[in-house]
Amino acid sequence: MEKLPFERPVIKKLKAGMPGKFGMKTGVAPVTHIDQVAVSDLIAEHGSPLFVISENTLRRTFREAKRAFETRYPKVRFAWSYKTNYLNAVCNVFHQEGSWAEVVSGFEYEKALALGVEGQHIIFNGPDKSYDDLIRAIENRSLIHIDHFDEMYMLHEISVKTGSKPRVAIRVNMDTGVYPMWDRFGFNYENGEAWDAINRIMTSGKLELTGLHTHIGTYMLSADAYRIAASKLAELAEGLVRRYGKTIDYIDIGGGFASKNTLKGAYYAGTDTAPDFDDYAEAISSAIVNSQISPDNMPLLILETGRALVDDAGYLLGTVIANKRLSDGRRATILDTGVNLLFTSFWYEHQINPAQPVSDHTEETTIYGPLCMNIDVIREASVMPLLKKGDNVVISRIGAYNMTQWMQFITTRPRVVMIDAENKIHVIREKEKLETINSLERVPEHLKKFKL
Numbered sequence: 001m002e003k004l005p006f007e008r009p010v011i012k013k014l015k016a017g018m019p020g021k022f023g024m025k026t027g028v029a030p031v032t033h034i035d036q037v038a039v040s041d042l043i044a045e046h047g048s049p050l051f052v053i054s055e056n057t058l059r060r061t062f063r064e065a066k067r068a069f070e071t072r073y074p075k076v077r078f079a080w081s082y083k084t085n086y087l088n089a090v091c092n093v094f095h096q097e098g099s100w101a102e103v104v105s106g107f108e109y110e111k112a113l114a115l116g117v118e119g120q121h122i123i124f125n126g127p128d129k130s131y132d133d134l135i136r137a138i139e140n141r142s143l144i145h146i147d148h149f150d151e152m153y154m155l156h157e158i159s160v161k162t163g164s165k166p167r168v169a170i171r172v173n174m175d176t177g178v179y180p181m182w183d184r185f186g187f188n189y190e191n192g193e194a195w196d197a198i199n200r201i202m203t204s205g206k207l208e209l210t211g212l213h214t215h216i217g218t219y220m221l222s223a224d225a226y227r228i229a230a231s232k233l234a235e236l237a238e239g240l241v242r243r244y245g246k247t248i249d250y251i252d253i254g255g256g257f258a259s260k261n262t263l264k265g266a267y268y269a270g271t272d273t274a275p276d277f278d279d280y281a282e283a284i285s286s287a288i289v290n291s292q293i294s295p296d297n298m299p300l301l302i303l304e305t306g307r308a309l310v311d312d313a314g315y316l317l318g319t320v321i322a323n324k325r326l327s328d329g330r331r332a333t334i335l336d337t338g339v340n341l342l343f344t345s346f347w348y349e350h351q352i353n354p355a356q357p358v359s360d361h362t363e364e365t366t367i368y369g370p371l372c373m374n375i376d377v378i379r380e381a382s383v384m385p386l387l388k389k390g391d392n393v394v395i396s397r398i399g400a401y402n403m404t405q406w407m408q409f410i411t412t413r414p415r416v417v418m419i420d421a422e423n424k425i426h427v428i429r430e431k432e433k434l435e436t437i438n439s440l441e442r443v444p445e446h447l448k449k450f451k452l
């Protein structure tokens with residue numbers, strides 16, 4: 001008898017959620033309203049897909065965060081991270097709540113100015129600040145957070161040329177026990193580079209060192225990482241007093257607090273694992289108040305929280321285009337919203353709810369977007385009630401990064417509406433049309449005509 005070829009053993013996943021003899025209660029309850037507004041009315045009036053932002057949730061979340069810090073630390077200021085969501089209406093909600101602006105490009109800087117944020121309330125971060133960007137930021141007395149030595153030398157040069165003394169902070173990166181370390185931005189703490197940067201600023205006398213900044217990463221599930229970060233910045237601040245008699249105005253601890261979204265591959269839901277604002281505030285404030293910084297000179301604490309403030313306030317509404325079976329029998333549902341609008345579906349298991357009452361039966365379903373592109377998957381496998389063509393869905397917690405990283409690919413971007421405190425609906429960004437896109441294009445004369 002011939003020996004059979006070896007086949008390695010495989011473990012096959014049991015498919016949960018198949019309807020049994022008596023059906024199965026669906027765990028996915030319909031979401032029929034956002035605030036007090038019916039989802040069906042929103043789609044009837046504004047089309048599908050549709051982004052919806054709840055002003056109430058924005059303000060409530062902001063106030064929770066502010067309370068968590070202000071009850072623990074004497075001087076606190078938030079600066080809204082523009083890249084997280086820079087729709088003007090969203091920025092203005094945060095500015096009305098007292099947030100400064102935190103920007104990472106010349107474009108975002110202009111956006112903040114255009115909204116009426118005064119230069120001295122704009123924090124200019126990031127590795128890409130042009131010579132002209134810096135000149136403008138210096139003239140406006142903005143807070144320039146230096147990312148690398150080349151930027152520092154450019155600032156020296158401008159200072160010599162113009163006789164101005166730019167207000168600067170250095171961005172510091174450090175080991176906080178969370179890996180991989182974000183060491184590509186700013187000056188490293190452990191290898192002495194941060195001190196090298198500080199010493200150059202202090203000995204040159206060309207720049208006014210107003211603060212110390214760090215941004216240790218994003219979606220940080222460890223509040224303790226912030227305790228370490230805050231104590232390292234506090235140590236630099238103490239060192240500045242000892243060595244130069246220099247008291248800085250502020251410590252900026254950056255953003256990165258986790259939202260309640262569930263990361264792909266996570267065992268537990270984000271709602272159960274993400275620290276809340278109190279946890280982060282406790283870690284950060286205790287590190288600073290228990291440092292050697294003199295109680296008479298406590299620095300202002302700045303926070304650049306982005307996703308944790310805006311994720312919950314954003315919804316994406318969509319419609320089922322079709323259902324089909326994949327070759328292995330798996331159920332597939334195709335929506336009119338794909339990764340073009342939901343960039344974060346590469347990282348998160350987004351919560352998708354039907355927007356109308358549904359059957360009690362559920363089945364493991366792959367949720368696709370409408371693009372002609374294989375990677376257009378919103379959920380690989382989600383136990384979903386059986387949705388029909390034309391049914392609407394509500395995708396929750398999508399307020400962060402999607403309305404800035406969305407792609408104009410294959411189709412145009414849809415409307416964005418905001419529901420205000422009185423449940424009134426405001427269009428805050430129009431749907432793009434063919435003319436919107438074509439208005440930027442130019443066709444050379446010799447390419448204008450053709451005959452088929």
Ligand SMILES: *Cc1c(COP(=O)(O)O)cnc(C)c1O
Nearest residue numbers: 081215218255256304305306307
């Ligand atoms: C992106 C960014 C933020 C906001 O980060 P979140 O993770 O959204 O809180 C804050 N500060 C800087 C410097 C950033 O680049």
